Amino acid sequence: MIKFDRVTYRYPGAQAPVLQELLLDVEEGEFLLVMGPSGSGKSTLLRCLNGLVPHFYGGMIIGRVRVAGRDPVALGPRGMADAVGFVFQDPEAQFIVDKVEDEIAFALENVAMDPLLMRKRVEEVLGQLGIAHLRHRSVNTLSGGERQRVAIAAVMTLQPRVLVLDEPTSQLDPQAAEEVLDALVKLNHDLGLTVVLSEHRLERVIQHIDRILYLPGDSQPAIVGDPRTVLGQVSLTPPLITLAKALGWSPLPLTIKEGRQFVRKLEAQQQPPRALMSSAQIPASATSTAPPRPSAISVDELSFSYNGHRALSDISLEIGQGEFVALMGRNGAGKTTLLMHLVGLLKPNQGRVRIASSDSSTALDTRQAAIDDIIRVVGYVPQNPNALLFSDTVREEIAFTRLNHSLPAVDDTALLEQLGLAAHAGHYPRDLSVGERQRVAVAAILAGEPQILLLDEPTRGLDYQQKEALVAFLAIEKARGQTIIMSTHDVELAARCADRVVLLGDGQVVVDGPARQVMSESLVFSSQINKLFRDPALLTVDDVLRLHRPPNRDTITDVPVSEGVPELMAPSG
């Protein structure tokens, strides 16, 4: 179905080729996952499949590409449109028409398809993607997952033989991502459609895919093979695989179910019995209540509604200085609304939010205090770093914040160094990768020297490597005594960083407690490792490795993921 014969491609003006001598052969009906670090050429490869590369981007291509018996290099995207369906990353920028049904029919109207046949096609596709109930809705009112399914439906009407998706879930929350991936698996199984997908969330798709193409970047040769083989060779893996490799489990378990078998074996080998051992090893911070700390933010019976919709009701929270709180909950549970209250962008309808300030003895009440006084204490990094960045260089972004806060200009090298941005100080922020842009936004906020840092979904769109960089950075900030409140869907991130989890549901606090306790009691909000061991003491790979010494010490040091992490997870009490 897809054949790449020694394909080399270079973007216009680029020094080195992105793809080098690439060989690939995909069978009809295969589900291929393309993975690799950011900038390794995943998107480029996918765009070769329908001729967007080189037709939309220019550049130089050598070698032979064949997709569904056609040559995309010669035909270009227009000639490939009915053979290759292409879905992009951003669910917001793919729509031409406002109404779902019209959007799906638009391509067919354009090829002047017979109305009767068109009606049948639209109906089929609505059914296949499970979006028939959305047909009369405006695309602007849909959730991210629904939008992405509409986008898939819109390309499926032309009945392509290959469906290509470029990180379709990176902008979505876990539930929405699952919706989209489930829809893909169904299309692949039911129709035998060839699917090529690039994706960060391996844990969701890994059991459904046939093969993985790993692009390591930096002109390294690509690796193609079945999931177990490829994952055994690469370092960007979900916690389950990382652990399995560290403990030398073979064959590699891809699902929790497969992993449980190894866990049972492991538990049987343990002397003395696991139960005793684990309770002895639970870090003190998890079991004993933390010593009372001076309050940083206190939220008192806060209620807020907009457009007649109750977003927050009766929330009371006491957040101590130096605490790391993860705010979790489904989409629309009120996480962002709560964060916006904490920085005074929204004012409570009822109740109050008070922020302790080191400058003055009295706490700031967000209802009365000027926002300029609040932001001296609280720094807020919004979900979308693009909303902040406007300067020509990273350095200027930082200088802008300091100027706004009437702070003297300082040498920002240390801050940039800490965020791993030193090399990009003079670069245009919007040219950077998603992860780097996220960190520039963090730098721009930290430049104001806030005592409390609020992060809204900091891992959105990050790959495993970028997430590691973020985790390492947060660990340093926490060690410095920074109070951090982070809203996140990322269970693994919360498990590794936070010492307290507040679970919001429908605008109310459902659970509020130490991270380990909350996460081990929950089914949805528990980490992969926790699901694997079903033990409150074990949330992360490092928890397990501390307990179960692997037979050979070298195995751990080979796992790059653990770098910089032990100090973070070291028992604090």
Add this chain to the structure above:
Amino acid sequence: MFHTLTWVIWLVAAAVPAFTLRNPLYQVLILGASWIVYLALGRTSPVGRSWGTFVRIGVMFVAVAVVFNALSSHYGTIILFRLPQAWPIVGGPITLEAAIAGAVNGLGLLTILVVFATFNAVVDHYQLLRATPAFAFQVGTVISIAITFVPQMVLSATEIRQAQRIRGHRFRGIRDLLPLVMPLLATSLERAIQLAETMEARGFATVLHPDSLESTHRRALLAQAGLLAALLGLLAGLFLLTFVAGGTIWGLGLLILSIAGMGIVLWGQGQQVRRSRYRRVRWRSHDTLVAIACGITLAAVIAGKLATPQMMTYSPYPPNSLLPPFNPYVGAALLLLALPAVRWQVSTSESEQTTEPEGIQP
């Protein structure tokens, strides 16, 4: 729901009197009819929310017109109060007649605004765009994209404003626009490029045969050249007509020729675009009814203009009476504009199915 064409007819029937009848009684009737139509049909549509804004703008116009006219026009016999003569322009007697005349002017604007706002709220924009003639198809597509784009732009703008605010950004001068405008511009551009790529990937080029790309290019070039020639001809014709003595015949001939040429080129371009329709909006009996009613309204307005021109306009200044004249037949005809609302109440269940996708027979 009504057929798009029905709404266009309604718009014409309501806008023509709104533009031509300068008489508050008729204007109030048009206003009332539009309001009833909006209340019955327009409130559910997402665009309908802007109706209130249009009304507010119109009311502001009325207020401004009253003040402005009362202060600047000093005619009339009923004097409310006097301003010192020495004041330029505003000085002198302030009369009730002048205030009323201002209100009538403002009311005219308000009526026009409300008519268009109502049309905007009740019509299906996508259907309206699809009703554009074939040669304007691309323009229609661009507008439909813009309509989809705007709500996202507004969202981004709010997000950016908040993000910069909590970064300590304050708005003090023009220079402070940069942190707000730059991200919005960049975000919109990025989105636009992404959309262009999406459209490219989905094969949204209005090319008939993908393999005859070459000949399509040539034809497009030819059409553009033809259009340019026709426009030049038009210009030359106008020039002959106005500036050259004795050039009237030649000028007129050239004008007609150019317009015909333009028509042929556009028609030819329209022939190139082949597309089918997913939805076919059905013309139903209530569409006929409303169309006939609108025809009656228009006819009555024109007849009134011809037969009783003195009853169609109103001026409060002496020697006229302060009471506006009124032709009850025209007034009754204007009330017919509210018919879509009445009709809807009766036939809700039947008319829900008007915009069925093609292929289903009633």
